[in-house]
Amino acid sequence: MASPRSERTINRSAAAVIPLFMIAGVVYATWVVVVKVAVEYLIHPSKRYQQLGIPPRHGAAIAILVLYFILLPPMALCYLRTLQIIWTDPGYTSLGQKAEKDTAPGLEQFYTKDVFVCDSQGRPIWCEKCKNWKPDRTHHCSQVGRCVYRMDHFCPWVGGIVSENNLKFFIQFNSYGALYTTFVMIVMAVFLAERKQKAGDVQATWAVALALAAMFCLFSVGMAASTLQLTSQNLTTIENLNRGNAVYYLAALVESPGPVKSPVGRSGYGPGIVTYPNQAHQSQPLQDSGERMRTREYIILQTEAGDNPWDIGPLRNLKSILGDNWYDWLLPIKYSPCTKHDRDDSHFEFGPVVEKLKRQAGLIPQYNSEKPSRHRHKRRHRRHKREEIRT
Template identity: 45%
Template sequence: MRSVGGVISEISFKFFIQFLFYTFLFTTFNVVVLSIFVAEHRKNSGYLEVQWLVALALCGLFFFFSLGMLASSLHLAWLNISTIESLTRHTKVWTLAILIPRPKDFHESQANRDNPIPVVIYPSTVMPSSSSSSSGTAPPREFAILSTEPGENPFDIGTPLENLKEIMGYSLFDWLLPIKPSPCADHSRQESAYRFGPVVQRLKRKAGLESF
């Protein structure tokens, strides 16, 4: 969309919400001022002009449109989900690959389990390491495959306010000014591109991953 210079994504969702918020304030101001003007005009002249009623109706249309879009966007940020994810959020099952810090200890703990947790290795073949010498190799990493219950959101931080902070930022200036990108756009975490919530912590405890 033109308001944020492209498709609404994790990078621009914050700016889109800010655009909707200020649009909502602007349309609210227009509706209030125009309503007062129309009421005063009718009081002084004794009749209503059609063009002012049409202008007021258009202002009201944009007011309700911006309010609806703002409420819908805040609801998604409140839950920390995308529009597509919201369509199946009550039934969706997430399958996650969780990094195993100490694979040897993890495999030893799995030896006595009736249902061992599936594990994948990435990369499946040893690839050259860019940080080592040309003859050196980077060891593959192992990941435990965990699944959520239907309707659980692994990226729900735990409280609506914390979810909003992941989108809008951690200070009042971040919320009001379209300067800094969203914290969720920072993919520097080693564990995941996005911050995990209590659901993943519970899955890790259940799988015995928190002890490694």
């Protein structure tokens, strides 16, 4: 059994080599489909093939070439865009100084928000290896030895980390790749079967192209479907691994003094209330924090096992990664909206789960169940008055 260090070495070596094989595979498929099938088999079949009933078919060749060069560029561009992000902007958090957890700076990045993920004591999650506080949904990747913003997974097929910075392009690559490999697989299967039936031979280069197309088609379709499903639920691959048992502690700002309630059940609030800034952390506050520099109190909320605090609905979940406009879903240009982190209230938008917890804790008003009955009473009263006037 390989040690963790040797396993990391293997994975990182594979991540450096596999993209070269991926590119070589596309070049090989292009040569087979364009040269061997479209040109040599369909446009200029040999005299032997023509005698065996395989005539020139210019229309079929043109259709194949047009469709092939429609499907190839978007897949290739999305793959190269994914690689470019991995090489230049993979989404690593900054490394901290050799400070202890109790005195490490940087807490102002959290207590200027209204809600943030914390531990059971109300402090942000600490990474002992990076010596820094972890922003919401950040995961430490053992393969690269760094914390990564909204890390999805480490993928050797694309050369490294899939994170919030390139998840959109990764989804686009797999989606376009599914279309491309399906097309290549169908073309190769149809003409390989025809050639075997009429000419009685099987070209090895054709068979290899069919096998590669089928293998990558299964991979692309499965990965595209899986990633889109998780994205529609606002989950990363890592978060999904422990989805059924995951429990999150959330520090929620107490806007004004008043009673807070402890919900009954597994969810609710934890040890109590934590105050920021405190004496142990006197780091320099943000320059534009203004009135936020005052002392802020947070109540510690706890989700139920399996609840996803970031689920804001399937369409909005998808838009947070793919973009707000239809062309953003198709073009590998803009970063995902979730990478901006420009919200005042939190690092990521929270959904109904957090709203429910805040309401149960008394941080926001409860829905008034008596309002409908009062409205009905007023309507009945007005109706009775009209009837009295008529009589």
